[in-house]
Amino acid sequence: MSDVRKRPQRRGPARLFRTVYGQPPLHLLILLASFALCGYAAAKLLDGDWRGIAEWFVGAALIHDLVLVPLYGGTDWLLHRVLRVRGGSTDAAAAAAAEPDVRTAWLRLAVLNHVRVPAFVSLLLLLVYWPLISQDAGPHYQAATLLTPGVFLGRWLLITAALFAASAALLGVRWWRVRGHRRPPRPPVVRSHRPQPPQP
Amino acid sequence: MNAPRRTARPRLPAGPWRSPLRGPWLTSVFGAVLLAGLPVLFLTGLLSYAAYNPDLSPLNDKTPAKGLLGFYLFSWPTHPAWLYRLNQGVHVTLGVVLVPVLLAKLWSVVPKLFTMPPVRSLAHALDRLSLLLLVGGALFEFVTGLLNAQLDYLFPGSFYPLHFYGAWVFTGALAAHVALRLPRTVRALRSRDFRAELRTPTARTRPEPQDDSGLVSSHPAEPTMSRRGALGMVGLGSLALFAVTAGQSLGGPLRETALLAPHGRDPGSGPNGFPVNKTAAIAHIRPQDLGERWRLVVRGPGGRAATLTLADLHALAQYRAALPIACVEGWSTENQHWEGVRLRDLARLVGYPSDPPGVFVESVQPAGSFRAVALRANQVRDGRSLLALRVNGAVLSYDHGYPARIIVPAAPGVMNTKWVRQLTFGASDFGEPA
Numbered sequence: 001m002s003d004v005r006k007r008p009q010r011r012g013p014a015r016l017f018r019t020v021y022g023q024p025p026l027h028l029l030i031l032l033a034s035f036a037l038c039g040y041a042a043a044k045l046l047d048g049d050w051r052g053i054a055e056w057f058v059g060a061a062l063i064h065d066l067v068l069v070p071l072y073g074g075t076d077w078l079l080h081r082v083l084r085v086r087g088g089s090t091d092a093a094a095a096a097a098a099e100p101d102v103r104t105a106w107l108r109l110a111v112l113n114h115v116r117v118p119a120f121v122s123l124l125l126l127l128v129y130w131p132l133i134s135q136d137a138g139p140h141y142q143a144a145t146l147l148t149p150g151v152f153l154g155r156w157l158l159i160t161a162a163l164f165a166a167s168a169a170l171l172g173v174r175w176w177r178v179r180g181h182r183r184p185p186r187p188p189v190v191r192s193h194r195p196q197p198p199q200p
Numbered sequence: 201m202n203a204p205r206r207t208a209r210p211r212l213p214a215g216p217w218r219s220p221l222r223g224p225w226l227t228s229v230f231g232a233v234l235l236a237g238l239p240v241l242f243l244t245g246l247l248s249y250a251a252y253n254p255d256l257s258p259l260n261d262k263t264p265a266k267g268l269l270g271f272y273l274f275s276w277p278t279h280p281a282w283l284y285r286l287n288q289g290v291h292v293t294l295g296v297v298l299v300p301v302l303l304a305k306l307w308s309v310v311p312k313l314f315t316m317p318p319v320r321s322l323a324h325a326l327d328r329l330s331l332l333l334l335v336g337g338a339l340f341e342f343v344t345g346l347l348n349a350q351l352d353y354l355f356p357g358s359f360y361p362l363h364f365y366g367a368w369v370f371t372g373a374l375a376a377h378v379a380l381r382l383p384r385t386v387r388a389l390r391s392r393d394f395r396a397e398l399r400t401p402t403a404r405t406r407p408e409p410q411d412d413s414g415l416v417s418s419h420p421a422e423p424t425m426s427r428r429g430a431l432g433m434v435g436l437g438s439l440a441l442f443a444v445t446a447g448q449s450l451g452g453p454l455r456e457t458a459l460l461a462p463h464g465r466d467p468g469s470g471p472n473g474f475p476v477n478k479t480a481a482i483a484h485i486r487p488q489d490l491g492e493r494w495r496l497v498v499r500g501p502g503g504r505a506a507t508l509t510l511a512d513l514h515a516l517a518q519y520r521a522a523l524p525i526a527c528v529e530g531w532s533t534e535n536q537h538w539e540g541v542r543l544r545d546l547a548r549l550v551g552y553p554s555d556p557p558g559v560f561v562e563s564v565q566p567a568g569s570f571r572a573v574a575l576r577a578n579q580v581r582d583g584r585s586l587l588a589l590r591v592n593g594a595v596l597s598y599d600h601g602y603p604a605r606i607i608v609p610a611a612p613g614v615m616n617t618k619w620v621r622q623l624t625f626g627a628s629d630f631g632e633p634a
Contacts (some may be wrong), residue, residue, distance in 0.1 A: 030379045040269075041366075069306075116433075132460065
């Protein structure tokens with residue numbers, strides 16, 4: 001909702017207005033000014049294939065909110081299930097010092113994010129450059145620019161492979177560091193809580 | 201007996217909005233980035249429209265019904281020569297780079313779409329209507345822009361009116377949104393220390409405190425990513441898009457880095473090897489129109505006219521100008537070395553010894569947008585404005601406008617008419633000069 005700050009309740013018309021409208025008069029004033037400009041421009045925008053344009057305008061919002069968001073949200077949820085990530089995190093140093101099951105949890109979460117990030121970037125590139133990658137206007141593109149339209153799918157796949165490879169390499173380095181520090185020299189405070197090994 | 205009820209109250213089923221990262225601070229960070237970027241997109245867009253000199257001629261104007269929305273138009277300058285190149289490079293590249301920020305912003309507020317009850321008051325209803333214009337407008341502008349830059353004309357109508365009027369609808373809604381939300385945004389940004397947030401790993405990431413914003417999840421999941429991670433991921437998306445796009449506007453050796461952009465390659469090598477966006481074939485230019493029979497007709501006031509062969513043009517004083525080609529679609533070339541006859545020298549042939557007026561340029565191209573355009577007096581008078589016959593030391597190729605094309609500093613690509621057949625000084629439309 002809006003953010004016209006609540007003022008101390010006053011009696012009289014201002015209070016009545018708030019009760020009826022739900023917000024102070026300034027809120028209505030701002031929105032009416034905005035609608036005036038939008039309406040003026042929309043009348044010109046819709047002067048043509050008005051149904052097609054209105055469908056695009058409203059459809060873009062609906063497709064985003066009701067198709068795209070559930071689609072990527074659902075994919076992310078599925079990824080959590082597949083990797084059995086429960087959330088909650090241990091930082092690398094703690095994982096290194098901890099028991100194997102904690103390290104496994106760390107690894108599951110790390111794998112999740114090392115899949116998530118390259119997948120996000122790759123799908124973003126696909127979304128933005130879908131017209132070229134899908135060759136939706138391939139013949140026209142070739143006729144207008146003298147450039148072959150078939151290169152974009154291969155390039156996108158190569159970029160995607162490079163992103164996942166870089167992410168996997170980075171994960172490998174992180175995992176190696178966690179495992180490598182499995183038995184770090186324990187600080188004295190920690191040692192005092194553990195039973196002393198028998199002296200030979 | 202009144203035994204204490206052990207059974208918990210029936211809980212709402214866990215909804216889908218469980219991200220512990222959603223909250224006013226994160227939304228405000230994305231909002232602040234957009235608040236910096238969207239005005240730049242709007243202004244560069246308005247400037248691009250002005251660059252066509254739409255008030256000069258109906259042939260230059262694809263939105264003749266603009267009315268008050270053209271209040272700001274001015275005569276487009278010719279200095280600096282890279283002005284339009286910079287303007288469109290920024291407009292298109294920034295638009296592409298802001299896509300992940302826009303998506304992240306929308307992700308961060310999507311639970312509010314499903315708030316119950318859907319309408320609480322008249323104010324709430326108007327507010328939601330305004331948000332439909334805002335979100336619909338934003339996506340409409342980004343989608344039409346991305347499609348047009350990729351030469352995929354799926355949208356219902358001509359690009360120019362859709363993108364121009366759509367921008368005003370979007371901006372109208374955005375202005376109200378900023379006016380109504382800015383105080384809350386500033387408060388939210390101040391609620392957390394940005395630098396501290398960048399030092400907070402997933403293990404120490406906690407949801408933002410519950411408030412009345414409707415953004416913070418009522419039953420947040422355990423975090424699987426920090427806010428630093430989320431911001432970094434969006435930033436990485438922007439960076440990746442920049443990397444595969446910017447080269448088409450930078451040109452030179454960097455062009456090849458634009459791996460996914462439409463003009464990330466040169467179509468050929470040699471003097472005429474730089475990018476082209478309207479070939480002779482697609483413009484339906486017939487070779488016989490450009491051969492021995494080709495003549496340039498130069499017309500002036502009072503029926504004065506001169507008809508020139510290509511040899512006649514070569515016999516006139518030749519000048520050189522190093523100028524770029526810059527397209528509304530964002531791609532551009534580095535400076536090309538043009539050689540030809542100055543427009544003001546051609547005006548002299550038909551009775552303008554000094555201070556020539558504007559010129560109406562017609563192409564051999566039989567049909568289609570921008571086969572004829574009007575140039576303003578300041579463009580004609582600039583000594584670098586040429587009817588070019590050669591480029592980079594070679595004769596123009598058919599696709600770059602053989603035998604003669606216009607090249608004007610800082611003008612949009614389509615205003616540099618190819619395959620010119622007639623120049624009418626003092627006119628801005630078909631017919632006799634005034």
